[in-house]
Amino acid sequence: MLNLKERARIARHKRIRKKVKSSPECPRLCVHRSLKNLYIQVIDDQCAKTIFSLSTLSKEIKERLRYGGNVNAAQLLGELAGERLKQKGIVKIVFDRGGYLYHGRVKALAESLRKAGIVF
Numbered sequence: 001m002l003n004l005k006e007r008a009r010i011a012r013h014k015r016i017r018k019k020v021k022s023s024p025e026c027p028r029l030c031v032h033r034s035l036k037n038l039y040i041q042v043i044d045d046q047c048a049k050t051i052f053s054l055s056t057l058s059k060e061i062k063e064r065l066r067y068g069g070n071v072n073a074a075q076l077l078g079e080l081a082g083e084r085l086k087q088k089g090i091v092k093i094v095f096d097r098g099g100y101l102y103h104g105r106v107k108a109l110a111e112s113l114r115k116a117g118i119v120f
Contacts (some may be wrong), residue, residue, distance in 0.1 A: 013099030082116020
């Protein structure tokens with residue numbers, strides 16, 4: 001059973017998803033946050049396919065950081081995601097914060113993506 005906070009987050013996410021639209025040229029970057037880790041997916045909603053996914057559980061991040069549930073991990077995740085997006089030829093995305101507040105880890109992830117040259 002979901003607690004009250006998680007239900008409210010899911011309701012916010014559903015509300016956001018009504019407005020957030022993506023295209024093959026401008027895919028959606030979806031964020032999921034847990035207590036210990038951060039997960040992102042880049043999704044093409046037209047084809048309903050995930051272009052790629054990355055999390056703080058991946059080898060590249062685990063080698064550099066001990067803990068994946070803090071702002072430093074979110075910044076590193078954003079840098080690596082920015083590199084991967086550029087390799088795939090994607091420069092513009094739609095940022096889907098997943099119903100989470102634009103604060104803390106989510107904000108750090110978004111700002112590091114912008115520093116990597118991704119536009120949203």
